[in-house]
Amino acid sequence: MxxxxxxxxxxxxxxxxxxxxxxxxxxxxxxxxxxxxxxxxxxxxxxxxxxxxxxxxxxxxxxxxxxxxxxxxxxxxxxxxxxxxxxxxxxxxxxxxxxxxxxxxxxxxxxxxxxxxxxxxxxxxxxxxxxxxxxxxxxxxxxxxxxxxxxxxxxxxxxxxxxxxxxxxxxxxxxxxxxxxxxxxxxxxxxxxxxxxxxxxxxxxxxxxxxPRSAREQAAARGTAPYGLFVMIGLISLLRCAGEMTARTFYPVYADQALGIRTAQIGATMSLGMLLAVPAPLLMPLLVQRLGRLGALILSVLGATACVAVMGLGGPWPLFAAAYVLLIGLATVARSAWMLLGQEVVAPEWRPMSSAAGNLGSGLGAAALSAAGGYMAAALGYGPLYGASAASVALGALTIWLCFGRRRRRAAVAAV
Incomplete structure (x- = not known):
């Protein structure tokens, strides 16, 4: 490697x-x-x-x-x-x-x-x-x-x-x-x-x-943009980020208030997650070689879904902490794979708009978290909040497959 x-x-x-x-x-x-x-x-x-x-x-x-x-x-x-x-x-x-x-x-x-x-x-x-x-x-x-x-x-x-x-x-x-x-x-x-x-x-x-902007790029910039694709990129980013960021943001509060974990243990686990985020994305090219761009993305997103679901179950503490650390690692792998797919699925001249659509979706997802996450935790508890977060990430994985899996199958049929 x-x-x-x-x-x-x-x-x-x-x-x-x-x-x-x-x-x-x-x-x-x-x-x-x-x-x-x-x-x-x-x-x-x-x-x-x-x-x-x-x-x-x-x-x-x-x-x-x-x-x-x-x-x-x-x-x-x-x-x-x-x-x-x-x-x-x-x-x-x-x-x-x-x-x-x-x-x-x-x-x-x-x-x-x-x-x-x-x-x-x-x-x-x-x-x-x-x-x-x-x-x-x-x-x-x-x-x-x-x-x-x-x-x-x-x-x-x-x-x-x-x-x-x-x-x-x-x-x-x-x-x-x-x-x-x-x-x-x-x-x-x-x-x-x-x-x-x-x-x-x-x-x-x-x-x-x-x-340099080629004549083709200038013509495309004046032509019709792939708006449907931008909408799907924004939607997938919203679903992934809303669920993932909910789990990450409320982790210290959940661990402290619901599980009674000491602050030192919470901080140590968060530091370990930050350290894992350094080497974790380096696994993405290996997954791409084995599974392809789409397979690597879906596998990492499903792995993140499983981590959020395990965290929603609560204790025991070692399992809860391990799920959080793995979530950080898998989220960075998923993010790098999503950047790759989201940029390559559009023509080069539309890559800035693809990046913008992803930023829009992730920003809306994170904003929804800030507005609703705390109220949901107070009204229903952290278990249902994390269950909804896992469902959001899983729905993001399903949307990825429905959108880009079908595009890949159509491309394969056209090639034949």
Whole structure:
């Protein structure tokens, strides 16, 4: 397996390696790492409670969903490289503005935080919409599964590193500034330091070549888009993400309130899941070789379904924890396989819109989770919530088969 990876990695061109570094730093260290650790803590240090934290999360997810389709159109109009640079600039500016919320007068701070947080996720949606098609377009069919798998591995590794560093930044800035560790400013400075890392990433992205638009691509951009396919991609993303993210988001609350698990055990299990997310997507190319693109995707999604269903049963604790860790690993495999299939099933000129449709679906699914998951857990309990989550992921697997399995069979018949 390692030898095969090495052979495929030698096929990567300069553009592919630049894209992987951009993913590791911007999506991994900055967003999945430091931002994830410090964002909500910063809001708490500013004096806000869980109600406002939930409102900020809802605004961010809603913005991601609303911006996704316009981001796809912008990527097609400007080109992937220009769109990626614009996304990084928006992400950096919005992140720095968010980090400066502690300097804003209290009477203006809430709308300011909501606007800045929404812009951060708008930049993130634009970033994903441009970068995934750019990475796919820089690779051939032979090495493409390995490049997409490595992109998620790099992002997960960057997230682990960013989480470790992010946890230390507020204490460091508090000591340097002689501030109380509970003061919001060290947290804002930690976020600002992270978003400043995007500056060299912008320079790297500017080194990427802009693929020329052929006459066929220009004609297709003016022609009829495969809207039905975009709808199915968005629906599948919604079903997968709504179920999977419900299970992941409510895991610590479920373990604490319903199972009585100690915080240290919960944290250790979540850390183990983060570590597994680094090597797990590297299994995707092996599954593709054995089962094909569709088979690898469906198997990983069904595996994630089984994990969520087991978690819904509750204890014993070792089984519950193992199901969570396996869910994280299988979800990263499924995500890389879905990125591969979702990009290859459309013509190259429509890849930005395919990426945008997936972002729209995942954003709506996650927003539905934020709005309904807590109420469902309070009214019915965590078992039914996780049962509904497993059903959502399973329905996503069924939709994948009905949509793309039939397309594959029709293609086989046409070839005969």
């Amino acid at each position: 390692l030898a095969d990876y090495w052979r495929k990695m030698r096929l990567f061109n300069r553009q592919t390696w630049i894209a992987l570094v951009v993913i590791a730093v911007a999506a991994g260290i900055v967003f999945s790492g430091v931002w994830t650790v410090l964002n909500n803590l910063y809001l708490l240090r500013l004096g806000y409670g869980p109600e406002f934290v939930g409102k900020v999360a809802a605004v961010m997810l809603a913005t991601q969903a609303l911006v996704s389709l316009p981001a796809g159109g912008l990527a097609m109009a400007l080109g992937l490289r220009r769109c990626l640079i614009a996304a990084l600039l928006v992400l950096a500016a919005a992140g720095l503005a968010y980090a400066a919320a502690g300097l804003v007068p209290a009477s203006w701070r809430q709308p300011y935080v909501l606007a800045a947080a929404g812009l951060v996720y708008a930049g993130g949606a634009l970033f994903t919409t441009a970068l995934v098609p750019l990475l796919v377009g820089s690779t051939g069919a032979t090495e493409r599964p390995h490049a997409l798998a490595l992109s998620l591995a790099f992002m997960s590794a960057g997230g682990v590193l960013g989480s470790l560093v992010g946890g230390q930044l507020p204490g460091l800035f508090a000591r340097l500034g002689g501030l109380d560790p509970a003061h919001p400013r060290p947290y804002g400075l930690g976020l600002a330091a992270a978003f400043l890392l995007i500056a060299p990433v912008v320079w790297l992205a500017s080194r990427l070549p802009e693929p």
